[in-house]
Amino acid sequence: MNLTDFMKENFSNLELKPPLFYDWEIGIRFELGVNYDWQNDGENSPYLKGVYQRAITLFKSLHSQEDEIFMVANVNDFGKGATFNRKLKIFSRYVQKKSVLNQLKHVTIPYVFPEDNEDGKYKTHRFILKCKTSDIKYIPLLKAICNQDMGIKPNIYHDVFFINIKNKTIFHVYDDRGCDLIAASTENIKGMYHKYNDWILDYDRDEIDQLFI
Template sequence: MINFLSQFMKEHFDNLTLKPPLFYSWEYGIRFEISIPWVEHEDKSNLQQIEERINSIFNKVFSDGDEMLLITDIHCERNDSFLQKRPTKVYQKYIKDKELRLKLQYRMLPSVFEDYEEIVTHRFVLPCKKSDIRYKPLLTAISYEDFPHPSQILKGFPRNGIDIYFVNVTRKMIYHLYDDRGCDVIASNKEDLRSLYEDLNDWILDYDQEQIDQLFK
């Protein structure tokens, strides 16, 4: 399945390296603002906005029948003990079917980020569908990753980094909630993003609004 991911990225995304920031790495993309700027994360109105936006965007990118890949990249030093202490926690906690978890594939890669020779990327890839994932609590956990919270995925390992990608194999789109501040959605075909652009235009990050408007003119 990891080989399938490589072929998928080669065929539909011109061999794009799967790493943040996706929006600035690919010609067809939208960057959404998720949290309220300059407001405490735990503010009730902020938490409500985060939940509404991360789930609404996700539900517009993924339909129930779409084939998906749930990808988790853990970035850490080569000899880090994280995986021995907490292996594939994302899949144990957020994938409903134990049998499906048996399809999980793993590979250790050189760091996806340049100039970090001492860092490696542990990549996990699982083929699934939307209904297989407890995606609402998973997205919430991602939004809390930079804050003390029981759902923190890398809790106790502050030097490590994590990126979780939801790849829509059917529609050739990728959803990446990079933290509580924002979410990137890219697509192989610009027109597959148009409904997101039109329906959720008010959520687009102001900084990138002009560039995104130009894309859809």
């Protein structure tokens, strides 16, 4: 099954872009960063260690090593002529075997935020890799995503989505503040809701609770 068919079957009419939680009816928004201290937000700070721990724990709970997944990256092109060699480090740096990269697909689609593209000059390059969870160095990858606004390298500022084919879920860490988990069915993520209930973002808790009552 390719990504297009999977999305049509399980997430009809959903565009892969943030914020997933607000664009789909079944989902959970988890808080990753708590007790932020701007005076102590470096690489080894308690704050960032806590962010990493939550992101990695949620990912591991959701994806077993042998699960087939789509790893999808949106690379937004603002017409500045950026090369793809640098962009593709998202994959080459965080994939275990170079042979897996032969499966990497690239499509160009309309800019995923059309409201910000009045002149029509922007577009989005979508990179899609179908693989197993075990093919990805997901711990350093997740850390790099969490680092995007922290002034710490390595960092990844493109949106990266992990789509679990068996579980019919999509997982997206948007930055150090939090992550979205959406699913084709509430049953698919009920276990995550109960196990990590304390990590749910309080701002959206009432709406999330209503899904699982």
